[in-house]
Amino acid sequence: MSPAPLDTGRVKRLLVRSTNWIGDAVMTTPAVRAIRRNFQNAEISLLAKPWVAPVFAHSPHVDRILVYEADSRHRGTAGKLRLARDLRRHRFDAAILLQNAIEAALITWLAGIPVRVGFDTDGRRLLLTHPVHRTREVKAIHQTGYYLAMLAGAGLRTGDPALFLRLGEQDRRRAARRLARMGVTGGRRLIGINPSATFGPTKQWFPERFAALADRLQAAHDAVIVLFGGPGDRVLGGRIAAAMARPPVDLCGRTGLGEAMALIAACDLFITNDSGLMHVAAALDVPLIAIFGSTNPVTTGPFSARSRVVKSTVDCAPCLEPRCPLGHMNCMRDITVDKVFSVAGEML
Numbered sequence: 001m002s003p004a005p006l007d008t009g010r011v012k013r014l015l016v017r018s019t020n021w022i023g024d025a026v027m028t029t030p031a032v033r034a035i036r037r038n039f040q041n042a043e044i045s046l047l048a049k050p051w052v053a054p055v056f057a058h059s060p061h062v063d064r065i066l067v068y069e070a071d072s073r074h075r076g077t078a079g080k081l082r083l084a085r086d087l088r089r090h091r092f093d094a095a096i097l098l099q100n101a102i103e104a105a106l107i108t109w110l111a112g113i114p115v116r117v118g119f120d121t122d123g124r125r126l127l128l129t130h131p132v133h134r135t136r137e138v139k140a141i142h143q144t145g146y147y148l149a150m151l152a153g154a155g156l157r158t159g160d161p162a163l164f165l166r167l168g169e170q171d172r173r174r175a176a177r178r179l180a181r182m183g184v185t186g187g188r189r190l191i192g193i194n195p196s197a198t199f200g201p202t203k204q205w206f207p208e209r210f211a212a213l214a215d216r217l218q219a220a221h222d223a224v225i226v227l228f229g230g231p232g233d234r235v236l237g238g239r240i241a242a243a244m245a246r247p248p249v250d251l252c253g254r255t256g257l258g259e260a261m262a263l264i265a266a267c268d269l270f271i272t273n274d275s276g277l278m279h280v281a282a283a284l285d286v287p288l289i290a291i292f293g294s295t296n297p298v299t300t301g302p303f304s305a306r307s308r309v310v311k312s313t314v315d316c317a318p319c320l321e322p323r324c325p326l327g328h329m330n331c332m333r334d335i336t337v338d339k340v341f342s343v344a345g346e347m348l
Helices: 022-027 029-038 076-088 102-110 143-153 169-182 207-221 231-243 257-265 276-283 337-347
Strands: 013-017 043-048 064-067 094-097 115-119 130-132 190-194 224-227 269-273 288-292 307-311
Touching: 013 029, 013 102, 022 029, 022 143, 022 276, 029 043, 029 143, 076 102, 094 102, 102 115, 115 143, 130 143, 169 257, 190 207, 190 276, 207 224, 207 231, 207 337, 224 231, 257 276, 269 276, 269 337, 276 288, 288 337, 307 337
Parallel strands: 013 043, 013 094, 043 064, 094 115, 115 130, 190 224, 190 269, 269 288, 288 307
Antiparallel strands: none
């Protein structure tokens, strides 16, 4: 028996459960915009982990952000029960789960939210009132379409698949002051490099190649090179900076996500692994080069007309493994500095 169609007009308080990673969150922004269009009269709250919340901090499609404090207040089993109690106080009429894990469905069930919509993944079908079957075809399309397909499966309108990201004015001003201190003045190009990526080393091009590429770009284009990364990337940024002939501006672990996004928006070119910041650059319509080894650009590539993917041609790619099963990472070795430098020259 199929569930009753969603009556969007009766939903006054709606919870949207965000995905857990920056890149995934950016790829849900078309779905979040579509949710707003379907529930125009509802107050929409978005539940997100702290490192993801800045993606939606200035979105007009969300009325409120609730922080899932996974490392403190909502940590462990007791914390998840506490989160369910926290959500219960808001008396939500419905929840749309963009995150695929059973945890998201269990918490909203425990919170007593009467309508729960999401893909029937991770064994959670019985916890959802409106489960949407995830087909093999849906898994094979780009992630922006994947989340829209979930809404369509629940009978909701979808619409424009373009990414959406709005920057905060405070972040813009902070970035402008930093650029002034860096000496980025009219006529000098700003090239951002993001050498990091989560999920494993097979997504990361070699630091010495990033360093060699950056030196060549500085010499050829009189560019200011800026290294981007999170708190865990300080050693990586320092290693690349030490290997360069002319020092870059190393911002690894030295900015929050909001300021980093504003700095990326100022770049003339952004060169990156398959990562969350890659999707940020795509959403901001910044010219970008994305380096792909083990992962699949068809499903997680930059969703932008101003992007170029440089990928491996070896037979075993994409394997989608966090570590090379063969032990030699030929997919990344196949991508040379010459190849990326040539594409950068075309884009600049």
